[in-house]
Amino acid sequence: MADATRERIKEYAREIGYIYNRRAASLRTSRSGIVGVVVHDIMNPFFAEILRSIESELDRSRQTFLLSNHYDQLEKQRTFIDTLLQLGADGVIMSPAIGTPAQDIRLIEDNGLPVVLIARSVEGAKVPVFRGDDAYGTSLSTNHLISLGHTRIAMVGGTDQTSTGRDRYQGYVNAMEKAGLEIRPHWRFPGPRTKQAGFEVAGAFLALQDKPTAAVCWNDLVAIGLMNGIARAGLVPGVDISVTGYDDLEEAAIATPALTTVWNGQREVGRRAARVLLDRLNGAEVNRSQQLIKPELHVRQSTGKPKER
Amino acid sequence: MADATRERIKEYAREIGYIYNRRAASLRTSRSGIVGVVVHDIMNPFFAEILRSIESELDRSRQTFLLSNHYDQLEKQRTFIDTLLQLGADGVIMSPAIGTPAQDIRLIEDNGLPVVLIARSVEGAKVPVFRGDDAYGTSLSTNHLISLGHTRIAMVGGTDQTSTGRDRYQGYVNAMEKAGLEIRPHWRFPGPRTKQAGFEVAGAFLALQDKPTAAVCWNDLVAIGLMNGIARAGLVPGVDISVTGYDDLEEAAIATPALTTVWNGQREVGRRAARVLLDRLNGAEVNRSQQLIKPELHVRQSTGKPKER
DNA sequence: CTGAAAGCGCTTACAG
DNA sequence: CTGAAAGCGCTTACAG
Numbered sequence A, B: 001m002a003d004a005t006r007e008r009i010k011e012y013a014r015e016i017g018y019i020y021n022r023r024a025a026s027l028r029t030s031r032s033g034i035v036g037v038v039v040h041d042i043m044n045p046f047f048a049e050i051l052r053s054i055e056s057e058l059d060r061s062r063q064t065f066l067l068s069n070h071y072d073q074l075e076k077q078r079t080f081i082d083t084l085l086q087l088g089a090d091g092v093i094m095s096p097a098i099g100t101p102a103q104d105i106r107l108i109e110d111n112g113l114p115v116v117l118i119a120r121s122v123e124g125a126k127v128p129v130f131r132g133d134d135a136y137g138t139s140l141s142t143n144h145l146i147s148l149g150h151t152r153i154a155m156v157g158g159t160d161q162t163s164t165g166r167d168r169y170q171g172y173v174n175a176m177e178k179a180g181l182e183i184r185p186h187w188r189f190p191g192p193r194t195k196q197a198g199f200e201v202a203g204a205f206l207a208l209q210d211k212p213t214a215a216v217c218w219n220d221l222v223a224i225g226l227m228n229g230i231a232r233a234g235l236v237p238g239v240d241i242s243v244t245g246y247d248d249l250e251e252a253a254i255a256t257p258a259l260t261t262v263w264n265g266q267r268e269v270g271r272r273a274a275r276v277l278l279d280r281l282n283g284a285e286v287n288r289s290q291q292l293i294k295p296e297l298h299v300r301q302s303t304g305k306p307k308e309r
Numbered sequence C, D: 001c002t003g004a005a006a007g008c009g010c011t012t013a014c015a016g
Helices: A003-015 A022-029 A045-060 A074-087 A102-110 A134-147 A163-178 A195-207 A220-232 A250-254 A266-281 B003-015 B022-029 B045-060 B074-087 B102-110 B134-147 B163-178 B195-207 B220-232 B250-254 B266-281
Strands: A034-039 A064-069 A091-094 A115-118 A129-132 A153-156 A214-217 A242-244 A261-263 A290-293 A296-298 B034-039 B064-069 B091-094 B115-118 B129-132 B153-156 B214-217 B242-244 B261-263 B290-293 B296-298
Touching: A022 B022, A022 B074, A034 A045, A034 A074, A045 A064, A045 A220, A045 A250, A045 A266, A064 A074, A064 B064, A074 A091, A074 A102, A074 B022, A091 A266, A102 A115, A115 A266, A129 A134, A129 A266, A134 A153, A134 A163, A134 A214, A134 A242, A134 A261, A134 A296, A153 A163, A153 A195, A153 A220, A195 A220, A195 B250, A214 A220, A220 A242, A220 A250, A220 B250, A250 B195, A250 B220, A266 A290, B034 B045, B034 B074, B045 B064, B045 B220, B045 B250, B045 B266, B064 B074, B074 B091, B074 B102, B091 B266, B102 B115, B115 B266, B129 B134, B129 B266, B134 B153, B134 B163, B134 B214, B134 B242, B134 B261, B134 B296, B153 B163, B153 B195, B153 B220, B195 B220, B214 B220, B220 B242, B220 B250, B266 B290
Parallel strands: A034 A064, A034 A091, A091 A115, A115 A129, A129 A290, A153 A214, A214 A242, B034 B064, B034 B091, B091 B115, B115 B129, B129 B290, B153 B214, B214 B242
Antiparallel strands: A261 A296, B261 B296
């Protein structure tokens, strides 16, 4: 068939409103052009920034992406994975829910869907993982505070239930120990990773007898919430209490005061994860190991010398 | 077949890893269980809050939702709609991109997908619309500022290209005119609806000879950005300059100072839009008119009496 | 009531 | 090289 004829037919098809049926095609070819993306919560700007770069990467390969939040509920995650399998998705990018067993990852792969993990790893799962080097990251911010002269430093937000949480805490502990500083258990405020949570910690934090002069926060949201709480109590963040964040969201630079934080390479994580998945879809053999993206400290106005020594 | 037998078979199917093929089923029944949701940008917490309530509503009916951002690009929106048609989606909930013609909505409906609009309406499209009463909303915040004694009031952020933008500006104009106050063109700062944009307006705003004592902002993001900019310039928002937001995001209550804003019923919008779509999917005849959700003023600390008269 | 057959709209392997 | 047929995995209408 001549190209001109082909074009004329396409033109005519468009005219009469023909719609290509992807279900039928997919049934026949067992390729759907759908990639699943599962994260904790798209309302979290950290994931939103990752999603954007995944989106722009997948767009180029004309893959449709199917998004879901699992809110750290294994059940919700499994339901979504099931939906992906039923729809014949081609692959999955996921930030696994807390407690995801390696077995769940295996099951997806056994059903023919390549998996790429982001942000969190799963012990024992043999798939590519892209995440920041969290322990290194919090050691950067903790060391920065130590070098300013702080000795009583708190850790606010996060949980021990994720690899990220454990690593970020470890980085803080490493830096403190290396500097010979004391780590008091009640200086740690575990909790959700939201502004609201940071805001709510402020009261307890400021009421401590042996009140720390600085806080390493789990992420920017917690840090901004904590700063809001400190400001609400009539103190000045960055002057009375130094605060560091994590992620370097777009918002960090315009917070008041501008937030000292750790750039976590979310753009990079999304882009690389999407590319590796596309490579796997094209049958390429890829590196099934953990790829740590090196974080960087961005110093702004929320940290300064301690007021009292 | 007895129920017990049916259960045993299901059990066995699960055991051997049987996966129900929804593409095949959908090909046969022409029902896919997929609902498309298109918004401007999921990174915007306003849409994120709407999406949450849509999600929880659709979850109950076991509908999968396929999400996409159009970033106000008609082309991106059309591509996504095309994908939905090809996948045989059952319906669409959308916040239409700027410039969406009624024809585009018709085309979707003609292909058998019921459409429900949220947040914005499309002139001439005969489909249900759920949005806040924007003109009424900004008149609430403007009147609040007027009653505090402000006479020079600016409008920051937004665009005339959307029904929402025009209505919010109109509400401000109405309130100003009713109070016999002057509306100066350079007191209007149109612009994107982001924190960044609000932050960047602060400089020009504060440099005005006839500087307003208050600003009605397009949404909470713009308001929080503007407040950050005001604080960065050494002034105190809520004392030196009064600021109002719009939406009442979760964040508004923990901003510094806590933001006076207009609750915009995003939960309500999402919930009702999802329900009406589900009703349409079940063949029910629904009200194809615009449903305005009545906004409410939430007064907090970012507004006060004008400092100078 | 039960079971085999037809058909949804594609793609691909195969016969002519 | 071209065109008709088979088949992906379901559901439903129909014959027995």
